[in-house]
Amino acid sequence: RLDTQETAMQNLQTAIDHMQLSSVSMQAELHSVQQAQHSLSTKIGKAASFDVDFGTLPISESVDLRIRSPILFKHVISNVGNHYNKTTGLFSVPYDGTYVFHLHFIGGNHSNGTHLGIYANDSWFPVAYAFGMGQGYKNQGSTTVVSYLSSGTRISAQIGSGTPNVLEASFSGFLVHAE
Numbered sequence: 001r002l003d004t005q006e007t008a009m010q011n012l013q014t015a016i017d018h019m020q021l022s023s024v025s026m027q028a029e030l031h032s033v034q035q036a037q038h039s040l041s042t043k044i045g046k047a048a049s050f051d052v053d054f055g056t057l058p059i060s061e062s063v064d065l066r067i068r069s070p071i072l073f074k075h076v077i078s079n080v081g082n083h084y085n086k087t088t089g090l091f092s093v094p095y096d097g098t099y100v101f102h103l104h105f106i107g108g109n110h111s112n113g114t115h116l117g118i119y120a121n122d123s124w125f126p127v128a129y130a131f132g133m134g135q136g137y138k139n140q141g142s143t144t145v146v147s148y149l150s151s152g153t154r155i156s157a158q159i160g161s162g163t164p165n166v167l168e169a170s171f172s173g174f175l176v177h178a179e
Helices: 002-044
Strands: 049-053 075-080 090-092 097-107 114-120 123-132 140-149 154-162 166-178
Touching: 097 114, 097 154, 114 140, 154 166
Parallel strands: none
Antiparallel strands: 049 075, 049 166, 090 154, 097 140, 097 166, 114 123, 114 154, 123 140
16 A cells, blocks of 8 residues: 555656646747747837928928938928938938838939939948939939848938039838848
8 A cells, every 4th residue: 555655656746747847848938939929029010111302382491402411301291100300301210120212303404413312321322322414404313222221320311412403302211121
């Protein structure tokens, strides 16, 4: 009878040991699932975009046209996440990730042309500029940039050189994929 009780106790201890191992394993699995859930919910919740233009106001009231300074688009069509600042003309990148930016403009009647480009932290994106030139013609150009950017990068549209004579322009950007 004592052997039967000892065997039963050993069987119970073995069962408890297995349950403890299973508990540790389940806790590790639960932690892994919680981390994955947090990662997914963080990525799903990330959104950032903007769309701006000169609007219908006279240019003198709606835009600042200085060479190598951010263009101030006062007419904000959309600003998801409020990362575009119409006072500074800067879009502040909120998350590390891949972004798309598009700039389009129509310039005035002059012969000097206008280089309008997209800048990241005051550096011109390579080969990302728009140029139009011709006396008696309205100059036009556009450019699109797709780039991986780090949080805190400042994006702007600027006139790089030429005659700062822009009649119409639109500038937009959005987050494609957050890290």
